[in-house]
Amino acid sequence: MNELGAWLxxxxxxxxxxxxxxALALISALAHAIFGAMQKGRYDPWLTRGAIDAWLCVLSAPVALFVVPWPDLxxxxxxVGxxxxxxxYKVTIALAYERAAYTVVYPVIRGTGPLVTVIAAALFFGEYFTVMQWTGVACLSGGILLLAVRNISEEVIDPRTLKLGLLWALVGGILVAIYTTYDAYGIRQTPNPFTFLAWFFFVTAIDFPLLATWRYRRAQYQPVLGPLVWRGFVGAIIAWISFGGVLMATRLDKVGEAAVLRxxxxxxxxxxGWFIMGEKVGPRRLILICLVALGAVIVEVGG
Incomplete structure (x- = not known):
């Protein structure tokens, strides 16, 4: 692993x-879509995240403790940061999912994140996008946010609850940009990128299993743990691919481009949703999805 890290x-x-x-950013995007579909509505978002993080701790601990070098000061x-x-970020996302539908919250988070990340990458890493690339960012983020607007029109919940969900989703999108920029700095400061990855997944996953356990014990309805534990295991594997892939992409190339492609x-x-879950997409959503894809292509070609 040291040799692979040195080569990277x-x-x-x-x-x-x-x-x-x-390639890693696109693989991360696919994995993140699968990750999001797994979290879609069956369980309390706090419990789902707790199960995923518990498995992340279990799976990452042997690698962190016995395979890669220990982190320096x-x-x-x-x-710690x-x-x-x-x-x-995880608390914010759980609060957003509690108050509004996944199809509303997710696009707001993902649409806000890359726009703020590109600005942060310019400030902290000296990365600058061309006019064509900014056009691509506008297409991608605009398409994603318009998807949220389209989905909001189908919501029937209390307007105040919806507004709170959207507010938390907006904060979550800003935190996506913050952690993307911060984690990119972290992996670039570590001599072996696998050291940062292994310890990152280990230490950042300790908190939510404890919080989820506390919520589970206090809940009036306690779901059967077997399916939740299995979902957490699969989610942890996907999280390694998704978050690990984009982190490594930010180590290899521009942070802003990796964030946009993801x-x-x-x-x-x-x-x-269309081909596997049998959901209806419709012409408007299809046009907006194509706009998102076009934006990603423009960002990549414009660089």
């Missing part, structure tokens, strides 16, 4: 690294 560091910033980063301090940022998860999510 050696191709960072090269055309080969850029091609690999693009700098990496350790960065990981990552715990705080990701805990805030948000094509909305396209994959729609395709999963």
């Amino acid at each position: 560091v050696s191709i960072s910033g090269t055309p080969e690294g850029a091609r690999l980063a693009t 700098t990496t350790g301090l960065i990981l 990552a715990i705080i940022v990701h805990f805030a 948000e094509t998860s909305v396209v994959f999510a729609a395709l999963i």
